[in-house]
Amino acid sequence: MSAARRRRLPDEVRAAVVRAVLCLxxxxxxxxxxxxASYADSWLMTPALMAMGLGVFGTMWCLLEILISRQVAAQRMRGPNSASPMAGSRAPGGARPVPRPGGPPNGTATPQSRVPTAYP
Incomplete structure (x- = not known):
């Protein structure tokens, strides 16, 4: 049983993950x-709480950055002018047109029943 190989994350996504881990x-x-500092009744408690608040804000920011950079990388993988998320997932020429009601009975495509694949 072999382990499934995962694709390597793009550089900008990996950099965002590293920043998120450091911020966490x-x-x-x-x-x-x-x-x-709270156990010791020290004055360091206030700066530590402020640093922790900034860290929480920064961690949330980094997690949002991860989501955005993953979406940008996924769009880049799909290619330009790609309207749907599944565009490019099939080999070209492998799709058959869907027969429409009132069309030819054998399911062949007529020029009127073809759907354009890209819009100008």
């Missing part, structure tokens, strides 16, 4: 410092 680590360190 920064947030976790802020949480740890804030917890320890």
């Amino acid at each position: 680590a920064f947030t976790m360190v802020g949480l740890l410092i804030a917890t320890l």
Whole structure:
């Protein structure tokens, strides 16, 4: 049983994931410092809480960046002027026209029943 090979993520997506992990680590360190400072009744609790708040904001920002960069990479993979997400998934010439009611009985395509594949 072989493991399915996954495609490598595009560079901009991998960079966004690295930034998100670093921001999450920064947030976790802020949480740890804030917890320890609260046990010790230290003045470091306020800056640690502010750093943790910035870290939460930054982590959410990075997660949103991951989603956007994945969508941009997926659009780039589909190609220009691609209207549907499945465009380019079939080999060219492999699709058969769908017979319409009132059309020829054998399902052959007439010039009137063909649907254009791309719009100008």
